[in-house]
Amino acid sequence: MINIYEKCPAYKGEIITLKQTSMEDAEELLKCYSDEKSVPFFNSDNCNGDDFYYITIERMKQAIDFWDFSYTNRYFVRWTVILNSTNEKIGTIEMFHRIAEDEFNHYGVLRIDLQSKYETQEVISDILDIANDNFYEAFEVEAIVTKAVQEAVQRIASLVDNGYKPLKKKMIKYDDYFIRRN
Incomplete structure (x- = not known):
């Protein structure tokens, strides 16, 4: 098995492709992170107060720098x-x-x-298909949890369709989590 922190794979689905985020993505990603309609759907739990609402390219680049640092130190991908x-x-x-x-x-x-206009069942289901097929092994986990606030109707429908169930309790101190076991 390839160590995901030594060589980060790209994954291609029917609708989307996942590629490790890099600085060259900053300008286009700012469209997502400056989209006020998207912010309520982002999971900023345990992120030291960062709500991921960025309105400047400088702030977007700082986030990507932190994501690169986190990857290098094996915190997340x-x-x-x-x-x-x-x-x-x-x-x-x-x-x-x-x-x-x-x-x-x-x-x-x-x-x-995701940008609010792409917060659709089709896009989210394609992401979940990739996660379900690859992430249990790549991250050596038996269960995946993800957040979907009640207003995230499309996301919740995708989660349920892909075998995720409401956690029905707090994750640490946070609500609105769904779980899928491998």
Whole structure:
């Protein structure tokens, strides 16, 4: 098995491709992170107050620098979500193997950040197909959790269609998580 932190794979689905986020993505990703309609759907739990609402290219580049640092230090992987039909960069996803002294130890945490116009069942299901087929092994986890606030109707429908169930309890101190076991 390839160590995801030594060589980050790209993944291609029917609708989207995931490629490790790089500085060259900053300008297009700013469209996602400056989209006020998208911000409520982002999972900023445990992110030290960062709400991921960025309105300057400088702030977007700082985020990508941090994501690069985090990858180098094996904290998490951040991929850019690219629409196959247009090559447009429409958001990012993050995945990591959580290590903590609680009941969620060794769970995978998946974060999905998309421009609001791409917060659709089709796009999210394609991301989840890739995650379900690859991330359990790549991150050595038996379960993946991901957040979907009640207003995220398309996301919740995609999660349910892809075998995710409501966690029905707080993840640490946060609500609105869904879980899928391998």
